[in-house]
Amino acid sequence: xxxxxxxxxxxxxxxxxxxxxxxxxxxxxxxxxxxxxxxxxxxxxxxxxxxxxxxxxxxxxxxxxxxxxxxxxxxxxxxxxxxxxxxxxxxxxxxxxxxxxxxxxxxxxxxxxxxxxxxxxxxxxxxxxxxxxxxxxxxxxxxxxxxxxxxxxxxxxxxxxxxxxxxxxxxxxxxxxxxxxxxxxxxxxxxxxxxxxxxxxxxxxxxxxxxxxxxxxxxxxxxxxxxxxxxxxxxxxxxxxxxxxxxxxxxxxxxxxxxxx
Amino acid sequence: xxxxxxxxxxxxxxxxxxxxxxxxxxxxxxxxxxxxxxxxxxxxxxxxxxxxxxxxxxxxxxxxxxxxxxxxxxxxxxxxxxxxxxxxxxxxxxxxxxxxxxxxxxxxxxxxxxxxxxxxxxxxxxxxxxxxxxxxxxxxxxxxxxxxxxxxxxxxxxxxxxxxxxxxxxxxxxxxxxxxxxxxxxxxxxxxxxxxxxxxxxxxxxxxxxxxxxxxxxxxxxxxxxxxxxxxxxxxxxxxxxxxxxxxxxxxxxxxxxxxx
Numbered sequence: 025x026x027x028x029x030x031x032x033x034x035x036x037x038x039x040x041x042x043x044x045x046x047x048x049x050x051x052x053x054x055x056x057x058x059x060x061x062x063x064x065x066x067x068x069x070x071x072x073x074x075x076x077x078x079x080x081x082x083x084x085x086x087x088x089x090x091x092x093x094x095x096x097x098x099x100x101x102x103x104x105x106x107x108x109x110x111x112x113x114x115x116x117x118x119x120x121x122x123x124x125x126x127x128x129x130x131x132x133x134x135x136x137x138x139x140x141x142x143x144x145x146x147x148x149x150x151x152x153x154x155x156x157x158x159x160x161x162x163x164x165x166x167x168x169x170x171x172x173x174x175x176x177x178x179x180x181x182x183x184x185x186x187x188x189x190x191x192x193x194x195x196x197x198x199x200x201x202x203x204x205x206x207x208x209x210x211x212x213x214x215x216x217x218x219x220x221x222x223x224x225x226x227x228x229x230x231x232x233x234x235x236x237x238x239x240x241x242x243x244x245x246x247x248x249x250x251x252x253x254x255x256x257x258x259x260x261x262x263x264x265x266x267x268x269x270x271x272x273x274x275x276x277x278x279x280x281x282x283x284x285x
Numbered sequence: 286x287x288x289x290x291x292x293x294x295x296x297x298x299x300x301x302x303x304x305x306x307x308x309x310x311x312x313x314x315x316x317x318x319x320x321x322x323x324x325x326x327x328x329x330x331x332x333x334x335x336x337x338x339x340x341x342x343x344x345x346x347x348x349x350x351x352x353x354x355x356x357x358x359x360x361x362x363x364x365x366x367x368x369x370x371x372x373x374x375x376x377x378x379x380x381x382x383x384x385x386x387x388x389x390x391x392x393x394x395x396x397x398x399x400x401x402x403x404x405x406x407x408x409x410x411x412x413x414x415x416x417x418x419x420x421x422x423x424x425x426x427x428x429x430x431x432x433x434x435x436x437x438x439x440x441x442x443x444x445x446x447x448x449x450x451x452x453x454x455x456x457x458x459x460x461x462x463x464x465x466x467x468x469x470x471x472x473x474x475x476x477x478x479x480x481x482x483x484x485x486x487x488x489x490x491x492x493x494x495x496x497x498x499x500x501x502x503x504x505x506x507x508x509x510x511x512x513x514x515x516x517x518x519x520x521x522x523x524x525x526x527x528x529x530x531x532x533x534x535x536x537x538x539x540x541x542x543x544x545x546x
Contacts, residue, residue, distance in 0.1 A: 097367050097368070106432070119387070121387050126370055126381045177374075
């Protein structure tokens with residue numbers, strides 16, 4: 025099987041034009057077929073505030089009413105996605121920007137039955153791995169925005185880490201997947217206060233122990249749960265590092281943390 | 286050669302949710318391979334005003350500084366494009382939204398050497414007909430936003446009528462093209478004050494005569510110049526009608542005006 029690199033970047037890279045430019049240059053140097061998933065960053069909240077659309081978060085999740093859905097469609101699907109695509113074209117990478125609605129690649133259901141009504145937020149029902157691999161085999165590099173659709177005409181706001189994990193699982197039958205989450209920190213840290221204390225490797229039982237002990241906590245937990253779940257469903261390699269460490273993954277001394285089951 | 290329908294819609298359809306929905310339903314009923322080009326409508330100016338970005342038009346063309354480029358990228362590439370794609374998916378049409386940067390389908394040069402500096406406005410250099418036909422042959426229906434790119438990392442604002450005409454010309458070697466411009470009026474009018482006075486057919490010499498006589502004037506002139514140019518470059522059929530007349534084009538009594546060289 026061919027290797028496919030599936031890289032996820034978040035707000036810390038997207039919100040900084042110079043870091044983004046440097047990242048896209050590194051990304052283009054990955055020789056294998058590849059796919060990029062991007063998050064939203066602070067731009068959606070900034071635009072919402074400018075437009076007087078209330079920004080409401082519950083447990084780190086964005087409540088997405090109709091007005092906020094318009095904002096994220098403009099920011100994620102338009103501004104961020106197209107800026108990345110044009111930036112990749114400038115370095116010779118034939119990128120194609122996609123939301124889950126484009127080519128029906130990611131179909132989702134509007135989240136219901138939770139105590140909190142999150143509004144237009146999607147839980148992924150199905151990723152069309154053939155549509156994605158069809159584009160990849162044409163020589164295209166998909167750039168996926170954190171938006172899905174319900175196939176009834178509505179776009180849905182969807183967590184980018186979850187999209188990366190689910191797309192990786194769907195493509196794992198076709199490619200040998202290297203799934204890379206670019207985080208703010210240089211990897212999973214043994215001591216959250218010490219950026220030098222990166223686990224070179226982290227297996228699932230150690231993760232559970234660190235979670236119980238409280239050394240791995242907060243926003244890292246859903247991210248790591250997501251990543252381990254992807255491994256259990258067939259994703260061969262999951263690495264967590266900083267965007268700046270991306271190219272080290274091609275060599276013998278990969279930056280960040282390699283997950284193991 | 287297979288027929289490809291290439292339909293262009295403008296602001297009068299896009300700005301009205303009900304009309305857009307009805308149009309997308311008709312569009313989906315066209316059995317042949319098809320491609321949709323959309324304009325921008327009033328939404329870009331409305332968002333610009335909300336954000337305090339000055340809206341400046343010269344001779345009907347939008348001056349596009351960096352702030353306005355962000356606005357049109359969000360509105361054309363995000364909100365309008367993805368709303369149309371999700372709407373088409375809802376009626377069973379496997380749409381894929383594209384700007385010129387996506388798959389490098391439309392490369393342009395920033396307009397220079399004009400007396401007026403239009404800012405980030407693109408004059409089309411090259412349409413990649415193979416990339417587009419590759420997507421179409423995968424069963425996808427491209428939905429093209431009025432944005433191109435310069436391959437140096439910048440998106441460029443580009444007139445949607447021009448995109449429709451240039452894409453039609455590029456694809457005319459691969460498909461038998463039916464290019465349809467959906468206008469506000471039911472066709473080209475013999476008497477601009479009488480919507481019933483639609484030319485069933487209009488040839489180039491009659492067009493020139495009506496233009497000299499002043500009965501065809503204003504915004505119709507660049508549109509018709511564009512359309513006749515596409516015919517001279519190999520586009521087989523050009524029809525001008527209202528969005529509501531689209532399905533009549535499949536039958537023996539097509540609505541609107543058929544152009545002839």
